[in-house]
Amino acid sequence: MTSSRKNKTLYIDKEAASALELVKDGLLLPVTKLMNKKEAEDVLKTGLIDGKTFPFPFILAPSGKKNEEVITSLTPGEEISIICDGVEYATMVVDEVFEIDPKERVKQIYGTDDLTHPGVMTTIKRLGKWALSGEYELLHPKPNESKVAIQNAKEILEAKHVTSLVMGANPLHRAHEKLIRQTLESTDLLVIFLLKPYDNANLSFDIRKEALEYFINNYLPKNKVLIVPLENSYIFAGYNEIIIDAIVAKNYGCNRLTIGRNHAGLGMFYDCNSNKSIIDRVTGIDIEITVASEYVYCDQCRTLVSKNTCPHGQHHQISYHADSILEILEYGLLPPAVLIRKEISSFVLSKIFPNRFKNLEKLYYDTFPVTGLLEEHTEKDFYLELMKLYQTTSLT
Numbered sequence: 001m002t003s004s005r006k007n008k009t010l011y012i013d014k015e016a017a018s019a020l021e022l023v024k025d026g027l028l029l030p031v032t033k034l035m036n037k038k039e040a041e042d043v044l045k046t047g048l049i050d051g052k053t054f055p056f057p058f059i060l061a062p063s064g065k066k067n068e069e070v071i072t073s074l075t076p077g078e079e080i081s082i083i084c085d086g087v088e089y090a091t092m093v094v095d096e097v098f099e100i101d102p103k104e105r106v107k108q109i110y111g112t113d114d115l116t117h118p119g120v121m122t123t124i125k126r127l128g129k130w131a132l133s134g135e136y137e138l139l140h141p142k143p144n145e146s147k148v149a150i151q152n153a154k155e156i157l158e159a160k161h162v163t164s165l166v167m168g169a170n171p172l173h174r175a176h177e178k179l180i181r182q183t184l185e186s187t188d189l190l191v192i193f194l195l196k197p198y199d200n201a202n203l204s205f206d207i208r209k210e211a212l213e214y215f216i217n218n219y220l221p222k223n224k225v226l227i228v229p230l231e232n233s234y235i236f237a238g239y240n241e242i243i244i245d246a247i248v249a250k251n252y253g254c255n256r257l258t259i260g261r262n263h264a265g266l267g268m269f270y271d272c273n274s275n276k277s278i279i280d281r282v283t284g285i286d287i288e289i290t291v292a293s294e295y296v297y298c299d300q301c302r303t304l305v306s307k308n309t310c311p312h313g314q315h316h317q318i319s320y321h322a323d324s325i326l327e328i329l330e331y332g333l334l335p336p337a338v339l340i341r342k343e344i345s346s347f348v349l350s351k352i353f354p355n356r357f358k359n360l361e362k363l364y365y366d367t368f369p370v371t372g373l374l375e376e377h378t379e380k381d382f383y384l385e386l387m388k389l390y391q392t393t394s395l396t
Helices: 014-024 037-046 065-072 102-110 118-126 145-157 174-185 205-219 238-252 322-330 342-352 360-367 379-390
Strands: 008-012 060-062 079-084 087-099 127-138 162-167 189-196 225-231 256-259 288-291 295-298 303-306 317-319
Touching: 008 014, 008 060, 008 065, 014 060, 014 079, 014 127, 014 225, 037 087, 037 127, 065 127, 102 118, 102 127, 102 238, 118 127, 145 189, 145 225, 145 238, 162 174, 162 238, 174 189, 174 205, 174 295, 174 303, 189 205, 189 238, 205 225, 205 342, 238 256, 322 342, 342 379, 360 379
Parallel strands: 008 079, 162 189, 162 256, 189 225, 256 288
Antiparallel strands: 060 127, 079 087, 087 127, 295 303, 295 317
């Protein structure tokens, strides 16, 4: 239902809406509001808000001809309606309207304005030339249940150390599992922020969440691990991603953040000689940031190892690239168990290719040893049994 108000109207997408919600939930502190021109310029000069790191101005500059016409017609003190997905989402009392350069804006976020960069191309389409600031109110605010769950878990466990991981788990593979276990060893409570993107270039969030829950419920002390959905909007992109991750984790109640060696943004600044990274730019955000080892499978060690402790070199090591493992799954193939746990790959395949087999029961009974009893089997069961045959060694 669209607004019946007579106010002028702006239209925003879900990504912009999620960023506005983060501010209202206090999850982007030190940001507390949309910035005006002077505040935006100060952040660009100093990289700070109230003495605390924030990498770029927090502004609202929606694209579209209608939006531009409305924004340029606004006067200070005027109230407007903000629509998202056809529903009146928020109201705002306008403080200031000012012009921005969309190319400069994407540079601030991604470090480049090269249109061949997929993030740049996507974001610049969403940006207009005019930004506006002012106090806004969400019309349908929802309580942040994850924030409450973290606080409750901290109290129950009397947790002094709360560590966060930010991951896509697209899909959850063996190196993810190793990183989770290693992190859990040195903390009282682990919060896994599971990214929830706005595009379709991933397994669905529900599939990735269920796979992660399976691993936690079956192989970890589940009372010590929480999954928190994190909408992966444009502000988390680019070389500033680690800084925003740290800010959000801290505001959720975590005092540690563990990141992988291949975390987006880290490699662009990491220098093995000086041991410096973007982490060194974080000021005033009271959170300990640790860079974890890169884990690989070594065919000489015959196990998952840290690259820091394996002496055998890259020609003996299998690296874990989630995009390549996902591509194997998308072709309908079972990845080797050394890459991804068979229960998880079986589950994922059954979701990617539902009702794949014409006569699953016949195929199952013709292919695998059975008890003779008639039982119903799922596609996940079929993939699990198939993996067992792959792992049979007497004839290989």
